Amino acid sequence: MAESVVESLGRELQEVDREYSNDFAGHSRLTRDVAQLDRMIKRVDSVVKRVDQVPAAARGAELARIRDAAAQSLVLYQNERTAIVRAQDSGPSFEQFSMEATNANVTFARYARHFAGKDRSTRDLALLGELVEDLKQIDKRMTALLQERKTADFERDRQIVRENLAQYQKEIDLVEKAQKGSNPRRRRAFSRPSRTTSSPSTRRTSRVKRASRVVRRCSCASLPRSRRSASA
CATH class of the missing domain: 1.20.58 (Methane Monooxygenase Hydroxylase; Chain G, domain 1)
Incomplete structure (x- = not known):
């Protein structure tokens, strides 16, 4: 047939x-x-x-x-x-830089998953501090690679890392302020997985302070595998 x-x-x-x-x-x-x-x-x-x-x-x-x-x-x-x-x-420097850009994008994804758009009073400050430290180290290694070979792509990706780093550092202060003004029950909430459905308290968006959703990604990172074809 x-x-x-x-x-x-x-x-x-x-x-x-x-x-x-x-x-x-x-x-x-x-x-x-x-x-x-x-x-x-x-x-x-x-x-x-x-x-x-x-x-x-x-x-x-x-x-x-x-x-x-x-x-x-x-x-x-x-x-x-x-x-x-x-x-x-x-040349070889791209592979090294691409690895750092990929690591940066993984960090950005973790921020998006755990913080972006979430109620600041329930966020994990320790995790946010970990993301900040990760980006500091990535920035340091990217800077070293840029000293070996400067390209517009490398410069642009490092700038994205620095912009996200500044955003996360600012977010730490905002989370601390939000948690100081919240009750103990809500402060413990960060230890539980986020739910896709909002509780009555989180639906009151005018009263809940949410973490920034802005997430930019590095362009030199490794690309994902192909999507499987439709007939697979």
């Missing part, structure tokens, strides 16, 4: 995703083959264009899902291509 359009495009996307996982994800960008990635980008772009040839009303949920997965993979591969070229132009 001949393959359907959905099966054919899903298989194509799976093959490219597998190739990316095997030959790119987790490998040093200094040794990656840009020409190979260009061929992969062309294949995924072809999947998007072939889906677009089908009228939207006739695509159905599966074909729409494949197009969405292909479009996301296409963005990932194009961004990775840019990062590979940048890494190969910068």
Whole structure:
């Protein structure tokens, strides 16, 4: 039996995703083959264009899902291509800096998970202090790498680290003030996991002081693995 359009495009996307996982994800960008990635980008772009040839009303949920997965993979591969070229132009220092940028983004993600938008009176000051110390050390190592090789990308990422560091340091003072004015029961709340549903007290946003949601990310960090294709 001949393959359907959905099966054919899903298989194509799976093959490219597998190739990316095997030959790119987790490998040093200094040794990656840009020409190979260009061929992969062309294949995924072809999947998007072939889906677009089908009228939207006739695509159905599966074909729409494949197009969405292909479009996301296409963005990932194009961004990775840019990062590979940048890494190969910068030499070994890029890999070291990329590791620091990745560590910084992990720290930013921890802040977003535990603090951004949360009630300051329930936040863990010890954890916030740990994030501040992590960013101080990352900033120190980034500065050392910048002394070896200065690039606009490196400078921009270090500036993002410093901006987030300043934000977290300011947040410590705000959390301390919020906790001084709260009762003991709410101060103990930081030890319990946050819930997605708000309690009556936290819904009164006009009275609750929440931590800043602003989170910028470093661009030189390692990129995530490809999303699995829609038919997987």
